[in-house]
Amino acid sequence: MDAAKSSLITIAEKIDSVLKTFLEEESKKSSKISPIINNVLLNSYPVCFGGKRLRGAFAYYSYQMFGGKNEKEILKVSAVMEMLHSYLLIHDDVMDSSDVRHNKPTVHKVYERESDQYIPNYSNATHFGESIAINIGDVLCHLSLMNFTQTDFKPEIKITALEKIHRELTDTGYGQIIDCYGAILPDVHEDHVLKVHYFKTGKYTYETPLHVGAILAGAERNELRYLTEYAIPGGMAFQIQDDILGMFGDEEKIGKSADSDLKEGKKTLLIIKALENGNEDQRYIINRALGNELLTKQDLQEVKQIIVDTKSLDYSKEIAKRYMNQAKDALSQFNPRDVKKESLEFLNGIADYVINREV
Amino acid sequence: MDAAKSSLITIAEKIDSVLKTFLEEESKKSSKISPIINNVLLNSYPVCFGGKRLRGAFAYYSYQMFGGKNEKEILKVSAVMEMLHSYLLIHDDVMDSSDVRHNKPTVHKVYERESDQYIPNYSNATHFGESIAINIGDVLCHLSLMNFTQTDFKPEIKITALEKIHRELTDTGYGQIIDCYGAILPDVHEDHVLKVHYFKTGKYTYETPLHVGAILAGAERNELRYLTEYAIPGGMAFQIQDDILGMFGDEEKIGKSADSDLKEGKKTLLIIKALENGNEDQRYIINRALGNELLTKQDLQEVKQIIVDTKSLDYSKEIAKRYMNQAKDALSQFNPRDVKKESLEFLNGIADYVINREV
Numbered sequence: 001m002d003a004a005k006s007s008l009i010t011i012a013e014k015i016d017s018v019l020k021t022f023l024e025e026e027s028k029k030s031s032k033i034s035p036i037i038n039n040v041l042l043n044s045y046p047v048c049f050g051g052k053r054l055r056g057a058f059a060y061y062s063y064q065m066f067g068g069k070n071e072k073e074i075l076k077v078s079a080v081m082e083m084l085h086s087y088l089l090i091h092d093d094v095m096d097s098s099d100v101r102h103n104k105p106t107v108h109k110v111y112e113r114e115s116d117q118y119i120p121n122y123s124n125a126t127h128f129g130e131s132i133a134i135n136i137g138d139v140l141c142h143l144s145l146m147n148f149t150q151t152d153f154k155p156e157i158k159i160t161a162l163e164k165i166h167r168e169l170t171d172t173g174y175g176q177i178i179d180c181y182g183a184i185l186p187d188v189h190e191d192h193v194l195k196v197h198y199f200k201t202g203k204y205t206y207e208t209p210l211h212v213g214a215i216l217a218g219a220e221r222n223e224l225r226y227l228t229e230y231a232i233p234g235g236m237a238f239q240i241q242d243d244i245l246g247m248f249g250d251e252e253k254i255g256k257s258a259d260s261d262l263k264e265g266k267k268t269l270l271i272i273k274a275l276e277n278g279n280e281d282q283r284y285i286i287n288r289a290l291g292n293e294l295l296t297k298q299d300l301q302e303v304k305q306i307i308v309d310t311k312s313l314d315y316s317k318e319i320a321k322r323y324m325n326q327a328k329d330a331l332s333q334f335n336p337r338d339v340k341k342e343s344l345e346f347l348n349g350i351a352d353y354v355i356n357r358e359v
Numbered sequence: 360m361d362a363a364k365s366s367l368i369t370i371a372e373k374i375d376s377v378l379k380t381f382l383e384e385e386s387k388k389s390s391k392i393s394p395i396i397n398n399v400l401l402n403s404y405p406v407c408f409g410g411k412r413l414r415g416a417f418a419y420y421s422y423q424m425f426g427g428k429n430e431k432e433i434l435k436v437s438a439v440m441e442m443l444h445s446y447l448l449i450h451d452d453v454m455d456s457s458d459v460r461h462n463k464p465t466v467h468k469v470y471e472r473e474s475d476q477y478i479p480n481y482s483n484a485t486h487f488g489e490s491i492a493i494n495i496g497d498v499l500c501h502l503s504l505m506n507f508t509q510t511d512f513k514p515e516i517k518i519t520a521l522e523k524i525h526r527e528l529t530d531t532g533y534g535q536i537i538d539c540y541g542a543i544l545p546d547v548h549e550d551h552v553l554k555v556h557y558f559k560t561g562k563y564t565y566e567t568p569l570h571v572g573a574i575l576a577g578a579e580r581n582e583l584r585y586l587t588e589y590a591i592p593g594g595m596a597f598q599i600q601d602d603i604l605g606m607f608g609d610e611e612k613i614g615k616s617a618d619s620d621l622k623e624g625k626k627t628l629l630i631i632k633a634l635e636n637g638n639e640d641q642r643y644i645i646n647r648a649l650g651n652e653l654l655t656k657q658d659l660q661e662v663k664q665i666i667v668d669t670k671s672l673d674y675s676k677e678i679a680k681r682y683m684n685q686a687k688d689a690l691s692q693f694n695p696r697d698v699k700k701e702s703l704e705f706l707n708g709i710a711d712y713v714i715n716r717e718v
Contacts, residue, residue, distance in 0.1 A: 030533060033533050033537075033558075034537055036536060036537050036540050037537070040533070088497075091494075091497065094490070115543045118544060119543055122543065124542070124650075128542065128543060131453070134453065134454065135450075136536070138528070139529055139532035139536075141497075142525040142526075142529040146529060149519075149522040150522060155514035155518045156514040158514070158518055159514045159518065162521070163509060166502070166504045166505035169501040170385075170498050170501040171392075173495070173501065174389060174392050174399070176494050176497075177396065177399060177491060177494045177498075178393055180494065181395050185477060195393065
């Protein structure tokens with residue numbers, strides 16, 4: 001586990017450095033367009049940097065695993081995967097009305113405040129902030145894909161990888177739509193939550209970069225299936241653990257406050273199971289807290305206690321562990337051709353790390 | 360002009376048919392994911408269909424112009440360009456808070472109302488509608504790009520075209536950001552408006568599909584420059600004329616009400632010039648109308664009269680004509696290699712049509 005964590009940190013630094021180059025080069029060009037555009041990419045830095053780089057690392061190690069040798073070029077692809085992720089995060093933050101990401105104000109919040117400099121107490125400030133954030137997300141989407149087209153891989157391989165990326169991102173959009181419906185559906189059950197995790201984490205966070213790395217190294221279509229068997233349960237475990245940390249983890253380390261999921265009205269597995277197992281009073285307290293912008297510290301504490309008392313926390317931990325074992329089992333079967341040992345160890349280590357991490 | 364218009368109608372039917380196939384095939388797949396996803400693509404039909412297909416037609420004729428022979432495949436690309444356009448329109452409609460597009464409710468409005476079925480008088484209905492619309496935009500973006508990767512053109516040519524598409528769409532995002540700032544900047548002048556037209560119409564609507572078609576036909580990089588000399592002034596003329604029609608055209612034909620630009624607070628060249636030339640009273644009336652959701656028919660009539668009286672309407676018409684002549688001059692010089700006559704006539708005819716159209 002520690003080896004995987006330190007590999008992740010090392011690779012994250014390399015990815016950050018390439019991503020920074022991409023953004024700085026574009027900044028030089030785009031800032032000439034208008035003073036307004038000067039700060040556009042700069043304001044995306046807090047969301048672009050500060051992540052764990054799990055997606056970029058997956059692309060990197062998967063490429064290595066299938067015998068890829070061009071480190072410089074695969075790192076560009078890792079940076080592309082992370083820039084694509086920033087595009088989705090910026091849109092997600094708008095949808096979730098999140099104020100903070102990586103301990104910094106989110107992009108739409110930055111621009112909401114920016115409009116205040118021009119029109120104090122601007123009645124449309126929130127809408128202005130959200131509009132600019134939608135655009136900056138779109139800009140990062142196309143900028144990252146442009147950078148991808150400019151990498152040195154063979155055109156036919158790049159096209160195959162792009163076909164995969166766009167298939168997966170289309171599905172990610174469907175997952176996100178299902179997620180948004182969670183806020184208005186009268187009954188949300190475990191299958192709804194797990195479907196969202198399947199699309200947004202199993203397929204998007206895990207499978208997509210693993211497949212892209214493998215494709216760029218020349219993997220055959222049937223070899224990709226082995227990666228999927230690791231990716232889907234691995235991603236599900238990651239997301240369930242992420243929701244546990246979001247509420248029970250260290251706020252400083254997580255980079256957002258422990259009440260933010262509740263305030264957003266996010267129906268995590270923790271919440272769903274507590275509602276299912278809880279008595280009338282407990283359900284009342286949870287439902288009162290969900291989506292409540294004025295949530296107090298005591299409200300949060302009460303909900304956390306209910307999640308513990310109803311065994312919902314234990315249940316989430318158990319499910320996460322089960323998925324992770326499934327992912328590790330898949331890996332132990334995994335030897336489609338002479339797979340590079342270091343990469344396999346990374347995937348194995350990540351599986352343990354995901355369950356035991358604090359951030 | 361009539362020949363170009365009828366060519367446009369013929370080609371639009373072909374493009375619509377391919378686009379419909381793309382959406383239907385995807386619908387069959389995606390509707391299995393969840394009942395929620397059943398309607399997602401269906402709800403995008405009003406924005407996906409009903410447009411003039413100018414972008415798709417440009418890609419088609421530019422491909423022909425440079426000797427491209429594969430009609431079936433270029434029509435797919437035309438449909439891709441139009442699906443990409445629908446993605447941007449859906450995001451634009453959120454940013455502009457537009458309720459109507461092509462005489463139908465916009466996507467975010469459809470979902471705003473949809474949430475009402477689950478939670479009557481839902482306080483977050485607008486936000487819910489906008490969130491789903493952002494996602495459907497993203498879905499169409501990736502779906503169209505996936506369809507592009509699956510066309511039969513050579514991989515290296517597809518990569519070159521994609522590099523161009525993403526460079527242009529990144530710049531389109533910058534143009535849209537500058538456009539959004541129009542709402543909060545204290546002084547917006549002609550150069551601001553023309554910069555937005557340059558990015559959003561000259562480069563995005565005209566240059567992008569013209570270049571993409573040419574690239575797919577195997578045009579050289581230096582041949583693209585000739586297209587740019589037509590595209591930029593042609594697009595500027597188109598947009599200025601579009602803003603004139605938006606306010607002075609037939610509401611039924613345009614598909615939106617004549618007061619919508621004013622209600623959105625859109626600072627068109629018509630508005631900018633009227634503010635510049637108007638007296639204090641006239642400026643007061645315009646400023647009171649800009650962004651006023653409660654605008655009456657009489658308010659609209661007053662603003663239109665001021666635009667006429669200050670010669671702002673004449674000015675916009677004059678500028679549009681000047682740009683269009685510039686575009687036509689560029690065409691008359693245009694003979695980089697044995698260009699197909701029919702395509703050249705289309706571009707020429709479109710130039711006239713744009714200035715004389717009613718819709």
